[in-house]
Amino acid sequence: MSEIKKEKAEKIVAVKGMNDVLPGDAHLWELFQNTAQSVVQSYGFQQIRTPIVENTALFARAIGAVTDIVEKEMYSFTDSMNGDQLTLRPEGTAGVVRAVLEHNLVYEGPKRLWYTGPMFRHEKPQRGRYRQFFQFGCEAVGFNGPDIDAEMIMLCRRLWDDLGLENIRLELNSIGDAEERARHRVDLIAYLESHETLLDAEAKRRLHTNPLRILDTKNPTMQEMVNGAPKLLDYLGEESLAHFNGVRKILDHNNIPYVINPRLVRGIDYYNRTVFEWVTDELGAQGTVCAGGRYDPLIQMFGGKPTPAVGFAMGIERLIELMKAAGEPDQPNQCDVYLVHQGEQAQLQAFVLGERIRDAGLDVVMHASTANGPGSFKTQMKKADGSGAAFAVILGEDEVANHSASVKAMRAEEGEQQQSTVPFDDVVDFLVDQITGGDNHHYHVHDENCKH
Incomplete structure (x- = not known):
């Protein structure tokens, strides 16, 4: 009888940029989740859970067709059963707002909502930034004053304190309303065109589609030129400026330190007025751990009545890195x-x-x-x-x-x-x-x- 040679099975490993959370780290994820949930509930937020898969049109309309996310990073596919164009969610806000509108959640009044779960973007994996990554976020829908913007920021500060995290600083800006951005855009494009020889390939690609994002460039050879660009803050009208000053007044009164960063913008079309980021120098170049802002136009973009809203999202992987750097808590015991x-x-x-x-x-x-x-x-x-x-x-x-x-x-x-x-x-x-x-x-x- 001839001996049957068994072929060695090919080893299957995780998809690049999609990582396992092993038992040795699971307690940190549980600690973060429990702490974050406790903090947001103390501010009156309620949980909402949305599907991981949504119609591709949801993100193309909300995020903007000429953004990096939609153009290069989304995991999109055609459902072979019925031909639907579907996408693994690259961020949480669009799905939450879709659910708010679909189920008429603000009919009885404004809502404070929180969510958590995996998001997906096809980008180069690096420390704290992966192709499947987890976010924790909050959305306050139906509130139009500067007070809710400030509350969101103060909520984040409480979370950092409760997690024992230090060296996270707040950067703040206002990108005004659509008319103000349109006036700024004209002058910004003219300024950038006058310095076109300094623009890198990415900036030239964005020049007429999303010039605001050029202000956020990390290219060191463009920094001096970008610093001299027209500042959106100088284009704010009376209402936008009053709103921004209202946010600042509450933060100042509660001793929340911040830096006004006129280059802080958003690459997603639905943002307006207040934008903010919590950043750290402890994670290398990828220093943003939480980003948020106001997005009053979004529900109307989805066909609903004009409804103000503000929210933020934070990357859990990056915060886990900071928790480890701050002194990793002992792994809990397995049992009693x-x-x-x-x-x-x-x-x-x-x-x-x-x-x-x-x-x-x-x-x-x-x-x-x-x-x-x-x-x-x-x-x-x-x-x-x-x-x-x-x-x-x-x-x-x-x-x-x-x-x-x-x-x-x-x-x-x-x-x-x-x-x-x-x-x-x-x-x-x-x-x-x-x-x-x-x-x-x-x-x-x-x-x-x-x-x-």
Whole structure:
């Protein structure tokens, strides 16, 4: 019989720029998510969840057909089942506003909304910036005063404080309204044309389609020329200027430091008036961790009644990088209780006991067999120690015969009792009493060494 040669299976890896979040980092993502959700809820924001896939026309209309996002970065495809043109969402605002309009959410009054989830852009992956990336954002729809703009900014400041992040500074600008931008655009194009020899290829491409974005160039050879360009702030009318000064007044009164950056613009068509960014020098060239602004025209662009709105979005990957740089919190322990068992009857009892302990609100890991078998008591106790559990509950032949369990305090101080023999039916009460200090209520509780 001829030997059949097995071909080695080709290794499959993740798509470039789309990364796994491994258990070692998952606690940071959970910490960010819980902290951010707590902060936005303290300001009265409610969660909204929108689909990852939307009609391509949604983004082409909202973002603008002559932006980098629509021209070069969107993951778009034709649905082979019905021919629909679809796109993986490259940002969150357009989908939220589509949902607000489709479901008439502001019929009963303005709404404060927050969202989180993956976005997709086909760009060069770099530190903190990937092709699948996660955003957390807020949208306040139906509010037209400068107060909500300032509230959004102050909300971000509270989030940085609660996450323990420093060295994030606020840059602020106003890009006025459409008529003001149109007057500025004429003068800006004329100025740039007079310095055309200094423009790089990208700037020349944008000159007549999106000249505002040229002001945001990172090309060092263009900096001096761009600094001398006409400033949008000088074109603001009375209403736009009053709105901007209103935002500044609230920030000043609440001691929120900021820098007015006249080159801060938005490459997306729907923005107007207030724009802001939170930036840091700790992430290299990609220093923006949060960007936002007012977008009053967007709902009307989608066919709705004129409705003011303001929002922001932050890249979670970049903030996770900053959290690590600020001093990575210890990874939480895997459980409160680790169940060690030896023998068939002990394993059966361990299952019963594990469910009872979970019913009391504690987290339990029960030792499970591997390719090498169930493992000795010594091996299992090493696993119990490595789990970070406050207690190991041990069941063997002797314990089963005596209808009891041995409970070992894994983090006991010197001089404290480390191991106790507890009747089987009393184990749950014993553990809850030890872990909660006697506050025996049936809710999710954790030892100080077992925070999640």
